Amino acid sequence: MNIAEIENEIVEEFGMFEQWDDKYQYIIDLGKSLEVLDEKYKTEDRLIKGCQSRVWLFTELKDGKVYFHADSDAIITKGLVALMVRVLSGHTAKEIMEAPLNFIEQIGLKDHLSPTRSNGLLSMVKQMKLDALALTAKN
Amino acid sequence: MKTEATTVENYDVQKYRHDFPILSREVNGKRLVYLDNGATTQKPRQVIDSIVHYYAHYNANIHRGVHSLSQEASAAYEAARRTVQTHLSAAHAEEIIFTRGTTDSVNLVAAAYLRDRLQPGDEIVITGMEHHSNILPWQMLCEERGAVLRVIDITDSGELDQAAVQKVFSPKTKFFACTHVSNTLGTINAVKELTALAHDYNVPVFVDGAQAVPHMAVDVTEINCEFYCFSGHKVYAPTGIGVLYVKKDVLDDMHTYQVGGGTIKTVTFEKTEYVSGPLKYEAGTPNIEGAIALGFALDYVNAIGMENIAAHERDLFVYAKSKLKEIAGIRFIGEAKDQAGVISFVVGKIHPFDIGTILDQQGVAVRTGHHCTQPLMNRFGIPGTVRVSFALYNTKEEIDLLIAALNKAVKMLS
Numbered sequence: 001m002n003i004a005e006i007e008n009e010i011v012e013e014f015g016m017f018e019q020w021d022d023k024y025q026y027i028i029d030l031g032k033s034l035e036v037l038d039e040k041y042k043t044e045d046r047l048i049k050g051c052q053s054r055v056w057l058f059t060e061l062k063d064g065k066v067y068f069h070a071d072s073d074a075i076i077t078k079g080l081v082a083l084m085v086r087v088l089s090g091h092t093a094k095e096i097m098e099a100p101l102n103f104i105e106q107i108g109l110k111d112h113l114s115p116t117r118s119n120g121l122l123s124m125v126k127q128m129k130l131d132a133l134a135l136t137a138k139n
Numbered sequence: 140m141k142t143e144a145t146t147v148e149n150y151d152v153q154k155y156r157h158d159f160p161i162l163s164r165e166v167n168g169k170r171l172v173y174l175d176n177g178a179t180t181q182k183p184r185q186v187i188d189s190i191v192h193y194y195a196h197y198n199a200n201i202h203r204g205v206h207s208l209s210q211e212a213s214a215a216y217e218a219a220r221r222t223v224q225t226h227l228s229a230a231h232a233e234e235i236i237f238t239r240g241t242t243d244s245v246n247l248v249a250a251a252y253l254r255d256r257l258q259p260g261d262e263i264v265i266t267g268m269e270h271h272s273n274i275l276p277w278q279m280l281c282e283e284r285g286a287v288l289r290v291i292d293i294t295d296s297g298e299l300d301q302a303a304v305q306k307v308f309s310p311k312t313k314f315f316a317c318t319h320v321s322n323t324l325g326t327i328n329a330v331k332e333l334t335a336l337a338h339d340y341n342v343p344v345f346v347d348g349a350q351a352v353p354h355m356a357v358d359v360t361e362i363n364c365e366f367y368c369f370s371g372h373k374v375y376a377p378t379g380i381g382v383l384y385v386k387k388d389v390l391d392d393m394h395t396y397q398v399g400g401g402t403i404k405t406v407t408f409e410k411t412e413y414v415s416g417p418l419k420y421e422a423g424t425p426n427i428e429g430a431i432a433l434g435f436a437l438d439y440v441n442a443i444g445m446e447n448i449a450a451h452e453r454d455l456f457v458y459a460k461s462k463l464k465e466i467a468g469i470r471f472i473g474e475a476k477d478q479a480g481v482i483s484f485v486v487g488k489i490h491p492f493d494i495g496t497i498l499d500q501q502g503v504a505v506r507t508g509h510h511c512t513q514p515l516m517n518r519f520g521i522p523g524t525v526r527v528s529f530a531l532y533n534t535k536e537e538i539d540l541l542i543a544a545l546n547k548a549v550k551m552l553s
Contacts, residue, residue: 021547024500053492073490074492075493076497077493
């Protein structure tokens with residue numbers, strides 16, 4: 001699936017939730033099920049500082065495609081991180097740079113990407129794009 | 140302006156709630172339960188109207204014009220100064236300097252009073268529960284002057300370690316800065332006794348009253364400190380206005396802070412003579428409507444009575460703490476004998492940010508994070524807390540809504 005298709009898939013999944021708590025429970029469960037980033041990758045240079053929750057991002061390039069591994073100390077942030085990883089991981093740098101990421105707005109979580117939310121998510125998206133570009137440029 | 144204390148039973152919280160327009164709004168489709176008053180309080184109609192009235196009827200620059208509007212605005216600004224004086228039980232109106240807020244007040248004292256008095260090896264004493272605003276200006280001065288920042292340890296219950304208090308002052312100590320009420324722990328410090336102790340060593344005392352003035356009657360003459368400050372917005376007034384009280388015999392012994400219009404007697408290119416009194420420290424056109432509105436805010440709380448507000452909030456505090464105790468895994472951060480205003484806690488291993496997010500979805504506003512007290516968070520080995528903080532308009536019913544919302548959050552996040 002390309003990025004747009006994955007985004008649509010997520011929007012469909014979230015369309016099933018009528019109540020806010022179902023939606024948040026899903027995000028929490030996504031956070032819980034996201035593979036834990038090995039402690040060795042949780043280094044200062046991979047830390048994206050939000051004011052409140054911390055996010056670690058580890059990026060690698062395989063066969064011209066960019067793969068993301070991420071973690072957060074807050075579970076809701078981690079769930080949102082999981083969604084971002086699902087959408088962006090396994091694509092080329094060009095695709096990642098051009099990703100619209102409209103799904104966040106469509107599933108009603110736009111304010112989580114706001115710079116005032118200070119959960120580190122907005123910074124993470126920026127860092128994902130920067131990492132993708134940097135890794136691809138190196139190779 | 141102390142009103143006769145009535146019993147807290149006569150406290151008409153519903154009537155007061157009607158004075159605050161914002162309290163009737165909804166958040167995320169739920170009734171707003173605002174428990175982030177330690178960050179900022181909501182404003183009563185009387186305060187909001189005073190700002191509108193100022194701009195609609197007598198807006199003018201102050202202390203400059205001969206015309207009527209300027210006279211009216213100047214009179215209202217100076218009346219606000221006297222209201223603050225009375226509220227703090229200060230001896231003289233000129234001891235009240237209007238600032239931008241607590242942070243500005245701390246920086247003013249650091250720059251105008253302490254900088255030139257500090258020699259290499261001198262010591263500034265603060266406590267382990269200070270807000271960053273009452274750490275950084277002193278830390279910066281120490282770095283600049285080669286002085287040493289000494290910090291009084293706090294105990295596990297969140298009180299000043301009395302053994303450390305007794306040992307910290309010495310002939311090297313040149314200044315003591317201390318919060319009256321901790322914004323994170325709610326601990327009330329015995330500032331009167333601490334001031335007396337510091338004075339035994341001839342050490343001047345600065346008290347950060349940002350979290351005290353909203354919750355209790357404060358008497359600076361009784362405390363006997365040299366400096367006391369607070370922010371307007373935490374006591375029902377607008378943002379951008381604050382107060383620095385400076386004891387009269389110190390006031391004229393300070394340098395200028397910022398200089399500019401309104402601070403001078405005469406200016407030539409060779410030399411400038413500055414005025415004495417508070418205007419020396421209020422350079423430029425001040426926050427006129429902010430000062431006036433602060434006067435209205437203090438009139439508002441005094442009409443209810445600070446003792447009554449304190450008693451009502453005490454009730455809420457005790458009730459909230461007894462209900463919170465029933466939540467499995469809760470750990471209170473700050474269990475001092477004397478507390479006011481805030482309750483800080485963590486639940487199990489749940490990140491405070493997650494709890495805050497789920498509470499917000501249910502219309503409950505609390506603060507989460509380190510509350511600008513990172514050294515204190517390090518002391519307790521946690522990234523942050525959930526902080527519930529009270530105001531005169533909160534109710535027990537709101538505490539019940541908080542508890543229900545918190546139970547739901549814990550269930551979802553566990």
